[in-house]
Amino acid sequence: MSTLKVNTILSETPTVNITDGLNVTGVSTVATLNTTNIVNSTQLSNRNLIINGAMQVAQRGTSSTSTGYNSVDRFATSISGTDETPTQAQADVASGTTPYTLGFRKSFKITNGNQTGGAGTSDRVGIEYKIEAQDMANCGWNYLFSSSYITFSYWVKSSVAQNFYVRFKSSDSPSQAYAIETGSLSADTWTKITKTIPGNSNIVFNNDNGEGLSITWEIFRGTSQTGTRPLNAWAASDNATRTPNQTSTWYTTNDATFEITGVQLEVGSVATPFEHRSYADELKRCSRYYQKIAEGNQKAVAFAFNYNTQYGDWVLQYPMGPMRTSPSIDMVQGSDYYHYHGGSQTCNLDGAFIIEQQQNTQANIYFDPDASLTAGGTGYIKTHNASAYFAISAEL
Amino acid sequence: MAWSQTKTYKLCNSISTGELCSVMKDNGNGRFLSIPLDEENTDYQEYLAWVAEGNTAEAAD
Numbered sequence: 001m002s003t004l005k006v007n008t009i010l011s012e013t014p015t016v017n018i019t020d021g022l023n024v025t026g027v028s029t030v031a032t033l034n035t036t037n038i039v040n041s042t043q044l045s046n047r048n049l050i051i052n053g054a055m056q057v058a059q060r061g062t063s064s065t066s067t068g069y070n071s072v073d074r075f076a077t078s079i080s081g082t083d084e085t086p087t088q089a090q091a092d093v094a095s096g097t098t099p100y101t102l103g104f105r106k107s108f109k110i111t112n113g114n115q116t117g118g119a120g121t122s123d124r125v126g127i128e129y130k131i132e133a134q135d136m137a138n139c140g141w142n143y144l145f146s147s148s149y150i151t152f153s154y155w156v157k158s159s160v161a162q163n164f165y166v167r168f169k170s171s172d173s174p175s176q177a178y179a180i181e182t183g184s185l186s187a188d189t190w191t192k193i194t195k196t197i198p199g200n201s202n203i204v205f206n207n208d209n210g211e212g213l214s215i216t217w218e219i220f221r222g223t224s225q226t227g228t229r230p231l232n233a234w235a236a237s238d239n240a241t242r243t244p245n246q247t248s249t250w251y252t253t254n255d256a257t258f259e260i261t262g263v264q265l266e267v268g269s270v271a272t273p274f275e276h277r278s279y280a281d282e283l284k285r286c287s288r289y290y291q292k293i294a295e296g297n298q299k300a301v302a303f304a305f306n307y308n309t310q311y312g313d314w315v316l317q318y319p320m321g322p323m324r325t326s327p328s329i330d331m332v333q334g335s336d337y338y339h340y341h342g343g344s345q346t347c348n349l350d351g352a353f354i355i356e357q358q359q360n361t362q363a364n365i366y367f368d369p370d371a372s373l374t375a376g377g378t379g380y381i382k383t384h385n386a387s388a389y390f391a392i393s394a395e396l
Numbered sequence: 397m398a399w400s401q402t403k404t405y406k407l408c409n410s411i412s413t414g415e416l417c418s419v420m421k422d423n424g425n426g427r428f429l430s431i432p433l434d435e436e437n438t439d440y441q442e443y444l445a446w447v448a449e450g451n452t453a454e455a456a457d
Contacts (some may be wrong), residue, residue, distance in 0.1 A: 004426075066423075066425070084401050095413060209436060210436065305413055307412075308411075310397075311411045311413070313411065324436075325434055325436035325437055326432040326434040326437055327432075327437070328429045328430060328431045328432065328434070328439045328440075329428075329429065329430040330427070330429055331428050331429075331430070332426050332427055333399060333427075333428050334426055335398070350399050351428075352399035352400050352420070352428070352430075353398075353430060354408045354417070354418055354420065355417075355418045355430045355431075355432050355433075356408075356410045356411075356412075356417035356418055357410070357412075357417070358418075358432040358434065363432070364412075364439060365430075366411050368397045368399075369397075370397060370398065387426065389427075393429075393439070394437065395438060396438060
């Protein structure tokens with residue numbers, strides 16, 4: 001066998017025919033690829049392990065100053081120690097920007113409050129995303145081996161030019177962590193970040209519905225939770241050293257903003273283009289964790305029957321299908337926020353709906369209206385206030 | 397009957413068995429969670445952690 005080194009191969013015909021196969025090592029650039037078979041370590045569909053990575057679905061609302069899951073589905077804020085709580089929101093991606101041209105219309109945006117007390121050692125502002133352990137165990141990543149990779153990519157924009165850290169944590173014992181950084185971002189400029197992460201023999205992902213991998217954009221974390229932490233390397237998780245010490249410039253800038261979109265985590269060592277999915281597809285995936293049933297005035301909630309003269313009751317079959325586990329009811333209560341109509345009787349309800357005999361497909365819900373009921377009668381519940389809200393949550 | 401709750405968490409009994417069936421959490425902003433006794437439910441995990449810190453929920457009606 002001989003080795004031929006050339007820079008360019010030209011053909012007098014439109015194609016060069018290689019009949020016995022060709023092995024190419026390294027990343028290759030091909031303008032147009034026509035093939036009848038592709039075998040690749042990166043799967044061609046369902047590559048993205050992130051649900052709602054384009055931030056399309058926001059069942060709970062588009063803006064909130066509450067921490068946790070309160071706007072864009074599957075993405076939560078983790079905030080503590082602030083003087084003024086930052087706002088989380090589903091924001092628009094401006095036309096003309098690169099993410100817009102790539103098909104992104106929404107982002108997850110954090111707008112800082114006024115942190116008049118400065119950067120406290122225990123203060124924090126972050127964005128969290130959690131993946132079920134069974135989805136990591138079954139994704140095809142041979143995570144115990146350092147020669148097997150996942151690749152993480154996303155778009156980020158900050159109003160403050162600085163470096164930010166992102167922390168991966170495998171949750172099952174012994175918990176491991178892997179910190180990466182964005183590098184210094186230019187202010188108000190969308191930047192695509194791509195990181196390839198190897199496996200490690202200490203990682204454990206149980207094949208269950210618990211938390212498997214968490215991803216945290218550490219917008220700011222005080223020095224009681226940061227310190228000596230290697231970058232781009234797995235090491236035992238330690239809440240006292242989640243990332244290297246962080247600059248507080250963003251955190252101490254009133255109304256500073258931080259936005260992400262196009263979040264993708266995929267098996268393999270190469271970042272492929274973002275896997276765009278339809279709104280309906282993303283909503284269905286989100287519904288394993290959250291399902292909104294009613295919001296606003298004069299909205300139907302349920303058909304119920306009178307368990308006895310005091311309580312009404314119904315079987316709630318989760319409308320979008322089975323959930324990760326038995327959900328909590330997420331509701332807004334208030335004086336007469338709901339009505340229970342049955343025959344000639346209409347009762348007021350404040351909205352204390354109580355779950356029992358639950359499973360991940362359905363549950364009994366009971367309520368105690370303001371008036372006595374006729375046992376065995378039936379009726380339906382509807383909202384009676386613009387602030388009324390009824391949903392079910394099985395988030396990680 | 398109007399709902400009454402003075403603590404962050406209140407225990408709730410089943411209307412069919414009379415036994416503890418769920419926990420109501422008052423988020424303090426008009427928003428409430430009715431949490432099933434399911435250890436895979438992260439709201440219930442949070443409640444158990446709250447109890448482990450020495451807190452006690454309001455008794456059921």
